[in-house]
């Protein structure tokens with residue numbers, strides 16, 4: 001699908017922070033606009049205090065880059081911006097430069113559905129400084145949100161032990177695109193369907209639903225309401241049983257289930273949306289089984305998240321389909337991922353690449369310099385460790401060390417010869433041309449599920465997970481340390 005064209009019917013070139021445009025202008029003014037640079041998009045900490053993160057949003061990113069050009073109305077708006085003294089904010093020649101800009105970057109990125117870890121690049125952009133800079137904000141906007149929601153959905157899917165999840169978030173999502181992007185990401189993370197019909201149309205996500213309390217309340221009795229629904233949708237009956245008295249609601253559902261059966265149709269199940277979901281689902285299960293409806297599903301909903309679902313599982317609740325809205329699509333307990341986009345190398349006038357480092361008082365904020373990639377090593381189908389390495393580095397296949405970027409005393413020896421390896425950054429754009437075959441949403445969702453299966457369950461624990469090893473290859477570690485020490489000396493005037 002064409003996100004920009006189908007959703008916005010407009011260029012999104014101005015969907016960036018103003019300072020990106022003022023820097024772009026500055027680069028142009030100082031003759032640096034076309035200097036080549038490399039930026040990496042990465043996050044520093046898993047969301048939800050978890051042990052893994054699931055990447056999502058690449059298809060939006062691709063669409064954004066393919067449509068990354070300034071149209072006449074964008075330029076007219078920029079031309080209308082003024083400085084304090086009334087002069088134009090941007091010179092006409094700069095606007096002409098913008099109007100002629102063609103997207104020419106190389107982009108490498110992890111595929112959607114990939115399980116990713118702190119400090120490893122999710123996206124690497126290489127190209128003219130000017131373009132790389134303008135892309136910072138939209139890329140972060142896209143990847144941060146969808147990755148966050150895909151991760152939340154994956155956690156919920158772990159809690160349901162793979163039982164179907166109906167995503168019900170639209171009414172409480174963060175606005176229109178917040179809802180659409182969340183439905184997409186939630187499906188990638190493992191939801192089975194969405195209630196959002198536009199998301200179904202745009203992305204091909206299966207659409208499903210039950211009915212609301214208002215349906216019941218609009219009839220004289222609950223029984224009449226169920227009968228009328230069965231008349232309208234005999235193949236799609238999931239009766240909401242808790243409007244007045246849940247167990248009486250189950251009795252009414254059974255009555256209408258029997259009528260449906262007499263007509264050769266089968267009730268799909270019931271939904272419980274309030275009260276003690278463990279108690280009522282177990283009672284309802286007994287009643288449905290006794291009445292000859294052992295296959296009728298019990299959908300549970302009401303402010304669910306992975307923790308409540310886990311608790312309901314441990315209470316042996318008889319829910320087997322989970323309706324989850326607000327807490328999923330708003331990432332309730334952590335509303336932002338916090339990925340950043342940092343310069344890691346720049347090409348000098350002599351044509352050599354200079355790795356770049358940004359110092360910080362907090363060592364977690366010192367970036368990883370150079371042009372790097374990530375390798376995941378697998379042993380017997382299980383992920384063993386991720387190595388961040390300089391892309392032109394030859395790795396010793398007999399024995400190599402990875403070093404924790406946050407704690408250099410924390411090291412792990414690997415024997416690549418014994419492992420299968422996967423290079424995580426895949427080429428998406430080469431000199432501005434899309435060379436990547438975008439998978440279908442179902443393929444992405446399958447990748448997410450397969451990726452998670454390749455990790456030990458200790459890393460997937462919802463609370464206090466075991467930390468998966470991720471480290472810098474030795475040469476990259478030394479390069480980083482040398483640059484840090486050099487920068488510190490310069491800072492202190494010691495050189």
Ligand SMILES: Nc1ncnc2c1ncn2[C@@H]1O[C@H](COP(=O)(O)OP(=O)(O)OP(=O)(O)O)[C@@H](O)[C@H]1O
Nearest residue numbers: 273274275276277278279301302303304308311312
């Ligand atoms: N057995 C249970 N164990 C743990 N949490 C539960 C259980 N049953 C329900 N919950 C959760 O408790 C929270 C509040 O439930 P509560 O009973 O207050 O809702 P309610 O008042 O019945 O519903 P509503 O306000 O929507 O009518 C919800 O998040 C719900 O998912």
Ligand SMILES: O=P(O)(O)OC[C@H]1O[C@H](OP(=O)(O)OP(=O)(O)O)[C@H](O)[C@@H]1O
Nearest residue numbers: 168273301302303304323324325326327
């Ligand atoms: O609880 P969520 O995970 O967000 O799932 C969506 C909720 O939306 C509906 O409730 P409604 O809007 O009627 O409000 P309610 O909470 O008063 O039932 C539905 O009955 C779910 O409870």
Ligand SMILES: O=C(O)c1cccnc1
Nearest residue numbers: 168195208209210211325
């Ligand atoms: O189809 C449903 O049951 C539904 C849809 C949106 C929100 N809550 C429930």
